[in-house]
Amino acid sequence: MATSPESEHPIKAYGYAARDTSGILSPLTFSRRATGETDIRFKVLYCGxxxxxxxxxxxxxxxxxxPVTxxxxxxxxxxxxxxxxxxxxxxxxxxxxxxxxxxRSCQSCASDYEQYCEKQVLTYGxxxxDGTQTYGGYSDHMVSDEHFVLRWPENLPLDSGAPLLCxxxxxxxxxxYFGLDKPGTKVGVVGLGGLGHVAVKMAKAFGAEVTVFSTTSAKEKEAIEGLNADHFINSKDEQKMEAVRGTLDGIIDTVSANHPIAPLLNALTPHGKLVLVGAPEKPLEVASFSLIMGRKLVAGSNIGGIKETQEMLDFAAKHGITADIEVIPIDYVNTAMERLLKSDVRYRFVIDVANSIKAE
Structure with missing residues (x-):
């Protein structure tokens, strides 16, 4: 007989979990392991x-x-x-x-790229x-080996800083990694959502000239005035897309919806890089000559290792980078998910776990 989440480990925990494909989250009592020799246990304050x-x-x-928390x-x-x-x-x-x-022993781990370890353990699900399931931060406390715990900079807000961890x-x-961190580099950011708005802030802090691409013209004011981007282009406007042809050193594409990438490749200079961090459902269609004629690169990237994540947090603290957030109580989470599906958030929900979660 399978062990229940409540009895797998000795330490009682409480959180919100989905129990089926409806995705509806509701209270769950489960358990976490006892604190091991190299473990950190902490009370969860906020979770993006x-x-x-x-x-x-x-x-x-x-x-x-x-169930998944x-x-x-x-x-x-x-x-x-x-x-x-x-x-x-x-x-x-x-x-x-x-x-x-x-x-902790493969080439990826030895090179501080734990995110590419074939035996990586995700934070939840x-x-x-030990064979038991991991449970995430929609819960009252966490336990983790200290290697995977980040030191929080003193001057980085906890609530608006939380989304930086992803x-x-x-x-x-x-x-x-792709050398787009040099002052004066011309960087494009596709999509102005949870990832995109942080990408703009990071690129600007590196000293880049930033162009935001979006299919929503209403986001121009947010991009230019709110996030200090240098340029905004509605990617449905063929004339404006043509005007930016061959001008960008690199593009960070954060969009997970299906969208054409040929116009983005056209916007790159020779040796330019289009880096995907969003994950569209359908495979990409790429004409070979769009790459060959400019030695252009289509690449992907997935989070970062622990050392680099700490570096990122310290960089964010130094440059005052946080996410733009809406703080919610845990019992609002299902409504937040519905709104997230409609892109009705500017730009990240953060759960005030400590002040709203109450064990039954």
Whole structure:
């Protein structure tokens, strides 16, 4: 007989979970492991709502096992540390992002790319090394090996900083890796949502000249006045897309809906890079000569390793980068998911977990 979530581990926990493909979240009592020698236990204060949470609770990627408690943009305060923990103490502010485990021995892990480890353990909804399921930050507390815990900068707000643990590293990492972090670089950002608005802030902090592409003209004011982007282009406007041909060193494409990429490739300079961080449902259609004639690159990027995520948090604190958020109580989460599906948020929901979650 399968072990119930309530009895897998000795420490009682409480959160919100989806139990079927409806994605409706409701209270769940489950359990977390005892604090191990290298573990950090912390009270969850805030947790961002990522669009991938919505995909996951509805099993849109096909591998969700229920019940599932989402949340991988988690910040909190340490309440217990294991006997061999070296870098944290009780009372420290900490964060946990998309990963809580990896093999720690493969080439990816040795190179600080835990996000590409074949044995990586996601923060929620997958089997941990002991065979039990991981549960995310829509819950009262978390436990994680200290290697996967981030030190929270003193001057970085907890609530508006939380989404950086996914949206921040997902955009910071490709800007760094693909050399789009140099002052004066001309960078495009496609989509102005949870990822896109942070991408603009990161690129501007690196000193880039930023062009925002969106199919919604109403977002021009938000892009230019609200986020300090240098240019805005409605990507449905063929004349304006033609005018930007051959001008951008790189583009960060954050859009998960199906959309044409040929016009974006045209906007790149020779040797330019189009980096995908969104995941459209249908395969891309790319004409080979659109790449060959300018030695252009279509690439992808997925979050970052733990070392780089810490680097990103410190960079964000130094430059005053946070997400634009709407703080909600935990019992509003289903409404928030409905609004997220309609893109009715500017630009990230963050759950005030500590002040709204109450165990039954």
């Amino acid at each position: 709502i990522c669009h991938s949470d919505l995909h996951f609770v509805k099993n849109e990627w096909g591998f969700t096992k229920y 989402p949340g991988h943009e988690i910040v909190g305060v340490v309440t217990e540390v294991g006997s061999k923990v070296e870098n944290f103490k009780i009372g420290d502010k900490v964060g946990v992002g998309c990963l809580v485990g990896s093999c 997958v089997p941990n090394f 949206a921040g590293i997902t955009t910071y990492s490709p800007l760094k």
